[in-house]
Amino acid sequence: xxxxxxxxxxxxxxxxxxxxxxxxxxxxxxxxxxxxxxxxxxxxxxxxxxxxxxxxxxxxxxxxxxxxxxxxxxxxxxxxxxxxxxxxxxxxxxxxxxxxxxxxxxxxxxxxxxxxxxxxxxxxxxxxxxxxxxxxxxxxxxxxxxxxxxxxxxxxxxxxxxxxxxxxxxxxxxxxxxxxxxxxxxxxxxxxxxxxxxxxxxxxxxxxxxxxxxxxxxxxxxxxxxxxxxxxxxx
Amino acid sequence: xxxxxxxxxxxxxxxxxxxxxxxxxxxxxxxxxxxxxxxxxxxxxxxxxxxxxxxxxxxxxxxxxxxxxxxxxxxxxxxxxxxxxxxxxxxxxxxxxxxxxxxxxxxxxxxxxxxxxxxxxxxxxxxxxxxxxxxxxxxxxxxxxxxxxxxxxxxxxxxxxxxxxxxxxxxxxxxxxxxxxxxxxxxxxxxxxxxxxxxxxxxxxxxxxxxxxxxxxxxxxxxxxxxxxxxxxxx
DNA sequence: GATGATTTGTACGTATGTATA
DNA sequence: ATATACATACGTACAAATCAT
Numbered sequence: 001x002x003x004x005x006x007x008x009x010x011x012x013x014x015x016x017x018x019x020x021x022x023x024x025x026x027x028x029x030x031x032x033x034x035x036x037x038x039x040x041x042x043x044x045x046x047x048x049x050x051x052x053x054x055x056x057x058x059x060x061x062x063x064x065x066x067x068x069x070x071x072x073x074x075x076x077x078x079x080x081x082x083x084x085x086x087x088x089x090x091x092x093x094x095x096x097x098x099x100x101x102x103x104x105x106x107x108x109x110x111x112x113x114x115x116x117x118x119x120x121x122x123x124x125x126x127x128x129x130x131x132x133x134x135x136x137x138x139x140x141x142x143x144x145x146x147x148x149x150x151x152x153x154x155x156x157x158x159x160x161x162x163x164x165x166x167x168x169x170x171x172x173x174x175x176x177x178x179x180x181x182x183x184x185x186x187x188x189x190x191x192x193x194x195x196x197x198x199x200x201x202x203x204x205x206x207x208x209x210x211x212x213x214x215x216x217x218x219x220x221x222x223x224x225x226x227x228x229x230x231x232x233x234x235x
Numbered sequence: 236x237x238x239x240x241x242x243x244x245x246x247x248x249x250x251x252x253x254x255x256x257x258x259x260x261x262x263x264x265x266x267x268x269x270x271x272x273x274x275x276x277x278x279x280x281x282x283x284x285x286x287x288x289x290x291x292x293x294x295x296x297x298x299x300x301x302x303x304x305x306x307x308x309x310x311x312x313x314x315x316x317x318x319x320x321x322x323x324x325x326x327x328x329x330x331x332x333x334x335x336x337x338x339x340x341x342x343x344x345x346x347x348x349x350x351x352x353x354x355x356x357x358x359x360x361x362x363x364x365x366x367x368x369x370x371x372x373x374x375x376x377x378x379x380x381x382x383x384x385x386x387x388x389x390x391x392x393x394x395x396x397x398x399x400x401x402x403x404x405x406x407x408x409x410x411x412x413x414x415x416x417x418x419x420x421x422x423x424x425x426x427x428x429x430x431x432x433x434x435x436x437x438x439x440x441x442x443x444x445x446x447x448x449x450x451x452x453x454x455x456x457x458x459x460x461x462x463x464x465x466x467x468x469x470x
Numbered sequence: 471g472a473t474g475a476t477t478t479g480t481a482c483g484t485a486t487g488t489a490t491a
Numbered sequence: 492a493t494a495t496a497c498a499t500a501c502g503t504a505c506a507a508a509t510c511a512t
Contacts, residue, residue, distance in 0.1 A: 055499090
């Protein structure tokens with residue numbers, strides 16, 4: 001009795017993993033706020049499963065840093081202090097800079113084409129002042145560079161850290177200046193990678209992320225605590 | 236009502252985490268070989284617990300990369316291909332180099348004292364040709380530098396990656412030349428950190444890890460596949 | 471190719487520990 | 492401070508799937 005040996009719908013097989021991804025997405029997309037309690041029964045009811053897979057999923061989330069678990073006191077969405085957020089951004093900066101250097105050395109023609117296309121798309125978004133689209137393209141560009149490093153370990157780590165800071169990224173930034181600056185910095189990075197200039201790619205990426213971080217800091221002054229690390233969205 | 240509060244001798248609190256650490260240690264110390272099956276029932280019997288905490292522990296291990304889980308086919312100790320091992324070493328190199336730079340900028344007097352003490356200890360170990368001791372001190376030195384970066388995120392990631400490659404580290408290297416070279420490279424790194432020379436600390440650490448990696452590569456030629464990435468132990 | 475044994479995956483029940491009135 | 496309520500933690504039982512015969 002083979003239910004269409006295809007891949008879709010694995011009712012019984014890795015439900016815990018599915019639940020894990022569901023919750024992770026919920027955290028990343030802001031559906032579960034930082035420090036929110038992740039109640040097993042509630043989540044089980046929400047997803048229509050038992051508490052067991054939820055429990056396993058929560059353990060996985062804790063292991064990846066998206067949630068924290070106080071013994072006998074339940075699991076909550078990881079709430080990041082100002083310092084922790086700073087450290088995360090710093091780590092992301094180091095990783096992406098390293099990726100940029102490797103991308104400059106290893107990225108091939110198709111990768112270059114992808115990079116060019118994305119950067120062109122970013123230019124259009126900027127010209128149209130389409131913030132949402134710029135944000136999306138920005139993410140894709142960074143992802144392309146990270147992937148271009150040809151080192152899945154680095155890529156995965158970078159992706160994991162970005163997930164952790166995602167709940168704190170509020171892309172509602174009206175500062176068009178920052179968008180323009182971001183684009184210019186991207187230009188330098190892309191140029192360096194296309195020219196196979198490893199040192200410059202590294203340097204420019206670091207400068208870019210530092211710049212984004214500073215922009216976030218600036219914005220933070222007028223707002224409230226860690227929640228507004230905000231502008232870092234526009235790397 | 237309390238039904239005989241004397242029975243539970245088990246400090247029921249976070250048994251799954253304890254089991255997780257136990258298994259993780261087992262993997263790191265080579266008690267569980269790469270690609271070995273991590274049978275739930277067997278492990279449960281081994282630790283004298285039920286399958287449930289073991290299951291949770293395994294999920295955590297998978298999330299940290301120490302184990303891999305094929306759906307409905309069980310969990311096994313993560314077996315690394317030659318390429319994956321290479322990528323891990325590369326990532327560790329990037330992380331530790333970044334840590335070295337930050338350590339040069341941030342490490343304080345007590346940290347400096349610790350560094351000096353460790354390096355002195357390494358010198359003694361080298362003079363006595365005490366390989367095991369040198370290896371231990373080597374690890375401590377690297378750990379001290381990583382911690383000195385003052386960024387727990389970077390430190391934890393580096394530690395996590397080192398755990399993953401630990402099963403592949405065979406410190407049975409007789410090449411005393413490599414130990415001497417390692418020591419000399421350490422000297423340059425320590426000197427740079429003490430002098431707060433960030434750029435040099437970064438450069439020297441990268442060179443150091445590259446050197447260690449090359450030594451491993453050299454050794455690999457005469458041996459067998461990934462299992463002998465070996466000499467990287469002596470960073 | 472079909473069947474049986476082993477093992478994973480899920481559900482549920484019970485007890486311990488913490489927080490609230 | 493005692494008691495109640497609730498959520499987590501562990502154990503056990505059943506169903507589904509895989510591998511071997």
